[in-house]
Amino acid sequence: MIKRLFILVGIPVLVGLTLSSFEPLMAQSDEAMMVAQEERKQRFKASSASMKALYREYLPAEDYQAIKAEATVLVKWAIDMPEAFPFGSDSINDEAKPEIWTDFEGFKSAAKAFETASLDLQKAAEQNDISLVKTALGNVGASCKACHQKYRKK
Numbered sequence: 472m473i474k475r476l477f478i479l480v481g482i483p484v485l486v487g488l489t490l491s492s493f494e495p496l497m498a499q500s501d502e503a504m505m506v507a508q509e510e511r512k513q514r515f516k517a518s519s520a521s522m523k524a525l526y527r528e529y530l531p532a533e534d535y536q537a538i539k540a541e542a543t544v545l546v547k548w549a550i551d552m553p554e555a556f557p558f559g560s561d562s563i564n565d566e567a568k569p570e571i572w573t574d575f576e577g578f579k580s581a582a583k584a585f586e587t588a589s590l591d592l593q594k595a596a597e598q599n600d601i602s603l604v605k606t607a608l609g610n611v612g613a614s615c616k617a618c619h620q621k622y623r624k625k
């Protein structure tokens with residue numbers, strides 16, 4: 472009788488405990504994904520602001536110090552970018568295409584192309600050479616676009 476009671480009461484309680492102890496874990500990982508999405512969006516917005524400042528202010532002013540500083544920030548972002556896309560951090564409210572994770576090597580090389588272009592911009596600024604800066608900046612913009620065409624929902 473006691474044994475039956477355990478089966479009747481104990482098992483549902485055990486199952487219930489197990490399920491409820493998983494709940495915070497699930498919630499946490501959902502939250503981690505949302506944090507990842509939010510953080511990368513902020514950094515993308517910042518990089519967009521960098522590009523505007525570069526084209527509208529620093530390039531016309533030939534402000535090589537400022538160009539170099541922005542380029543350094545872009546290089547850092549390019550290096551961090553793959554980690555800003557943890558597996559499972561896509562959602563319907565997000566512009567990240569599933570191809571990022573089915574072709575993560577391709578995504579990483581698109582980020583690498585952005586890194587290389589940003590490094591070239593940094594070097595061009597160090598040489599105080601406006602025509603090199605112009606070309607390098609064009610290449611940075613092209614690397615943004617190339618990745619968006621493949622990996623960002625429109």
Ligand code: HEC
Pocket residue numbers: 508511512513515516518519522545552565566567568578581582583585611612614615616618619622623624
């Ligand atoms: C290696 C790929 C890659 C590169 C390089 C890249 N992007 Fe993106 N970008 C993305 C993806 C993917 C998203 C969608 C992210 C999301 O919704 O979570 C995005 C989103 C954005 C957004 C929208 C952010 C928001 O508010 O939702 C902006 C703005 C942006 N990128 C600008 C840029 C600029 C400017 C550059 C170059 C300086 C750049 N990106 C380079 C892949 C890239």
